[in-house]
């Protein structure tokens with residue numbers, strides 16, 4: 001089968017986007033894994049399908065680079081909003097459904113802001129923060145971010161006895177005067193990616209807990225692939241609402257491939 005795809009990236013987290021409103025693509029773990037391969041395929045951290053949905057502008061189906069369906073992808077959500085706008089499905093604002101529920105996105109130039117699901121509950125375990133921002137994340141503080149071997153440190157958490165079965169994304173964070181620097185090991189890619197949207201969202205909420213911040217907050221998160229911001233409201237010890245992930249999301253190239 002011949003399919004058209006487009007490649008988009010959000011802060012260097014890159015995705016293959018397919019317009020599947022005709023509902024013709026049958027997700028296949030091996031095929032999707034190969035399409036994401038950077039030598040034998042197009043190369044990406046994940047694949048997304050845009051499908052029609054009767055109650056929303058569209059449905060987002062997300063698959064990690066390993067070819068398996070993933071949980072919510074924040075940067076993917078920002079990219080798919082741009083793709084839907086470029087296809088003429090939506091204008092600069094959209095309301096779509098993903099695996100973790102509904103999302104609203106707003107595009108301003110190359111900047112895309114995505115509403116994330118509310119978070120109620122963060123576990124703190126031996127200094128690590130464990131929470132679900134649409135995808136499961138662990139946040140760990142470090143003072144040596146640039147020297148860290150993210151793949152081996154991330155793997156040792158992701159494959160430990162507690163997380164081996166379900167997996168977890170692992171974020172390492174170092175605070176600076178006006179921002180937090182973040183590097184992420186992503187489940188399903190099983191490698192470090194240039195940025196992770198649900199990951200920096202998890203870091204922002206965890207830093208509010210660590211620094212005892214309440215009210216309306218906006219934190220800046222520097223990733224390998226660019227600067228992301230997370231706005232949110234913290235009303236209680238464990239209650240976070242009005243969470244918006246913002247940053248660049250742009251078209252890279254398009255083509256056709258046989259699958």
Ligand SMILES: N[C@@H](CCC[C@H](N)C(=O)O)C(=O)O
Pocket residue numbers: 013064069070071072073074075076135136168169186187188189193195196197198199
């Ligand atoms: N890159 C994503 C995270 C994708 C989800 C994740 N890899 C998983 O399924 O655990 C993001 O930007 O949030």
